[in-house]
Amino acid sequence: MPLPNDEKLLALANDLLQQFDQIFGLNPGLRPAHAKGMMLKGIFHPAPAAASLSRAPHFTRESTPVSVRFSNSTGVLLIPDNDPNADPRGLAVRFHLAERVHTDIVSHSTDGFPTHTGAEFLEFLRALASTKPDSPHPNPIEVYLGGHPTALAFVQTPKPAPSSFARETYYGVTAMRFLNTNGASRHGRYRIIPEAGNDHVSAEAAAAKSANYLFAELDERVAKAPIRFRIAVQLANEGDEVNNATIHWPADREILEIGSLELTEKVGDDAAEQKHIIFDPIPRVDGIEPSDDPLLELRAAIYLLSGRRRRAA
Template sequence: MPLSEDVQVLETSKGLVGALQGAAGGPSQFRPAHARGRLYTGTFTPTPTASSLSRAPHFTSPSTRLTLRFSSSTGIPTIPDTEPTANPRGLALRFHLPNLPNGHRHHTDIILHSTPSFPTRTGAEFLELLKLLGGGDKGSIDAFLGAHPETQRFLQTPKPSPESFVTERYFGVNAYYLVDSEGKRTAIRYRVVPASGEVRHLSSEDLEKKDRDYLFAELPRRLEAQGPVELVLQAQVAAVGDVVDDATVVWPEEREIVELGRVRIEKAVEEEESLKEQKRVIFDPIPRVEGVEPSADPLLEVRANVYLISGRQRRQAE
C-alpha cells in the first residue's frame, strides 16, 4: 500500500507516530500503539448473508485462511495485562486471499478495538490532543475537552479488563460499505463477539488477583486444552440518516446486526516467531479489495499512513 499523496495527511500521520512513540518511550521496532500483541492462525467461514451483501472473495469463498493479532493498548511492549491503560484491547484480522496474477500476496484486513468509538473525529484533532496531554497544561486540556465533548465522552466511558481475549467484544469504529454483485452498497460497522454471546469482564478486585501476563498466557493454554475457539464476525447495519464518516458517533444499539461468519482461532504462533512476524506485518484499515469500500471517514487514510510509517520503521529496525 502506498503512502498518501496528501501532504497534510502525511504530516499528521508522521506527527502521530512521533507523538505516540514519545508518550510510550517505545523504540521504533514496536508499534506506537498496541505494541504488545501475539499472533494466532485460524479460518474464516462466511454465512450466506455475507455473500448476499458483498462480492468480496472472503465473503463468497467457502473459507479463508486467517492471521489474527490480539493486543493491548499503548506503545509499551511490556505493559502488564493488569494495567488499566492496557485497555482498550485490540483485535486485527487478516484474510489471506488468492494470490494476484503477478504472484504478489493478496490480503485484506479488519481492525477492531474493545471500545465502540474513537476519541476524535480527525487525525489532526487526535494529534492536538496527544500534544496537550504530553504538555501537561491542565487549562489547555480542559479547554480542548470543553470544545470536544465527544473526546470527553470517550475518556469517561468505562474500559474494563476482559476475563480472556475471547470473552471480549470488539468494534470496528470506522464505517465501510459492503457492495454486492449488483453494485448495491450497504453501510456497516464490523463487530466481533464470542460465539457463546457471553462477554465477561473482571471486577477491579478480581483484576488485582491476576498475574501481570494473565491474558496473553490464558488463550494459548485454552487452545491447547480445549482446541479451537470460535468468535462471530458481525455487521451493524446503518439506518437512513446515520452518520457514516465520524468514528466518534456510536450508532444506536437497536440497529440491525447481521452475522457475516465464524472466526475460528486454531493455534497460537510460537512466541519467538510471533514477535519476529509482528515486526513485519502491517495491517491496513482500508480494505483494498473488490466488494468492500471505505467510507469518507477522514480517520481512515490517517490510520493507514500511521500503520504504514511505523511498519516501515519496524522493518528497518529489524
Template sequence: MTREFQRRDVLKAMAAVSLLGIGADDPKGLPEQIVDTMNEIFGRHPGFRAFHAKGVVCEGDFTPSAAATTLSKAPHLRGPVKTTVRFSDGTGLPDVPDGFPDAGPRGMAVRFHLSEGGVTDIVTNAFNGFPVSDGEEFLAFFRAIAATKPGSPKPTPLDKFLGDHPKALKVVTAPKPVPASFVTEPYFAVHAFRFTNAEGKSRFGRYQFLPVAETKFLAAEEAAKKGPSFLIDELTERLAKGPAALRLVVQLAADGDVTDDATVVWPEDRPVVELGVLSITGRVADQDAAQRRLGVDPLRLVDGIEASDDPLLELRSGVYAVSRRRRR
C-alpha cells in the same frame, strides 16, 4: 504494579485509543509526526509497534455465513479462507501488564488470506466509540495532555479541552474493564465501509467481532492480581484445548446515520448482518518474526468493500505504514 506504570499519566496511556496528530508546520508528513509523537509518549522500542506494541499473533479460519453474500460480493465472503489474527494491549509499551487499567482498549486485527491470492484486513478496538473526528481535534487533544502536568492549576488544559469536547470526555471517562480473555470481549471497527453485493446493492456498515461462547470481564481487584501477561497465557492455554470462536457481523446504517465521523456511535437497534465465524486455532510458532512481519491496514480492501469518507481512515493507513517500516 510497578512504580514505572504507577507514574505514567493515565490519559497518556489512553493514547491507545488510536491516533495522534501534531503541528502542520512540521516538515515531516502527518503519519510520521504521529509515530514520532507516539515514540515520545511511550519511548522507542526497536522491533515493536509504536502503538499496540504488546500482542500475540494467532492463526485460524473464517467460514462465511449464507447471508454474507447478500451484503457484499467480497471474495472472502464466498467460501472458507485462512486467517492471521493479532490481539494486543492498547499502549506503545511492550511490557505493559495485561491487567493495567489503561492497557485498554485492546485491539484485534484480522488478515484474511484470499483463496485466489492476496489479502484483506479488518482492524478493531474493544470500545465502541472514538474521541475526535479529525486530525486537528486530535492535535488539540494531545497538546492538552502534554500541557497538563502533575500539580497543574485547575482547570488544566486537559480539563478545558474535555469540557469543550463532550464526545472525547465520554470516551476518556467510559469504563474499559479488563477482559477475562482476549476472546471474551467484543471488538468494534469505528469506521464505516460501503458494502456492495453482486446485484449492485450497497449499504454502509461497521464491523463487529462478538464472542461466541461468552462475554466476561474481571473486577479491577481481580485483574490487578493477575500475572503481567495473563491474557496471552490464558489464550495459549485455551487454544491448546481447542479453537476459540468469534462472530463477525456488520451493523448496518439507517437512512440519515452519519458514516464519515467515528465519534458518532449508531443506536444499538440498528440491524446486523451475520458475515460468518472466525475460528482461532492456535498461536503462530515464531512470534517474533510474526509480529514484525504482520502489518495490517484498514484500507487494504477488496472488490465489494469500499472506504467511507471518514478522514481518519486514510490517516490510520499512513500511520500503520510508517510504524511498519520502522519496525522492520
C-alpha cells in the same frame, strides 16, 4: 501498499508518530500503539447472509485462512495486562485471499473513537503528553476534554478488563461500504463477538492477577480448543452519519452476522510475524470500499510508516 501522495496527510501522520514516541518512548521495532500482542491463525467461514451484503471473495468462498493479532493499548511492550491503560484491547484480522493478496479488519474493544479527525487526535495526544502528575487544575487534558465532548465520552466509557481476550467484543472504528453482486450497497461497521460470551472482571480482581494473565490465558486456551468469534456488521440506515467515528448509530440498527472465526493455534514465529505484518484499515478488495471517514487514510499512512520503521529496526 503505497504511501499517499497527500503531503499534508503524511505530515500529520508523522506528527502523530512522533507524539506517540514522546508519550511512550522511542521504540522503532515496536508498534507506537498496541505494542504488546500475540498472533494466532485459523479459518473464516462466511455465513449464508454474507454474500447478500458483499461480493468480496472471502464472503462468497467456503472458507478463508486468517491471521489475527490480539493486543493491549499503549506503545509500552511490557505494560501489565491488568494496567487500566491497557484498555481498549485490540483485535486485527487478516484474511489471506491469495498469494500476497489480503484484506484486514482492525478493531478495538471500545465502540467508537475519541475524535473525528486526525488533527483533533493530535491535539488530544499533545494535551495528554503535556499533562504531568503535578500539573495545576484544570490541566491540559482536562481543558481539552472540557472542549471536546466526544473525546470526553470516549474517555469516560467504562473499559473493564476482560477475563480473556476470547471473552471480549471488538468494534471496527470506521464504517465501510459493502457492495453485493447486484450493485446494492450498505454502510456498516464491523463487530467481532466472542462465541463464549463477554466476561469482564472488577478492578479489584484485575489488580490481583498477574501482569501477563491475558496472554498466558490465551496461550493455554488455544492449546486446548479452538477459539471462536462471530463476525457481524451493524448496518446504517439511510441518513445515518457514516463518515464520523465518534457518532454511534441507534441500537435498533440491524446487526447482520456475516461469518465465524475459528482460531486454532499460534503462528509459527510470533515475534517475527508481529514485527513484519502491517495491518491496513482500508479494505482494498472488490466488494468492500472505505467510507469517507477522514481517519481511514490517516490511519493507513500511520500503520505503513510505523510498519516500515518496525521492519527496518
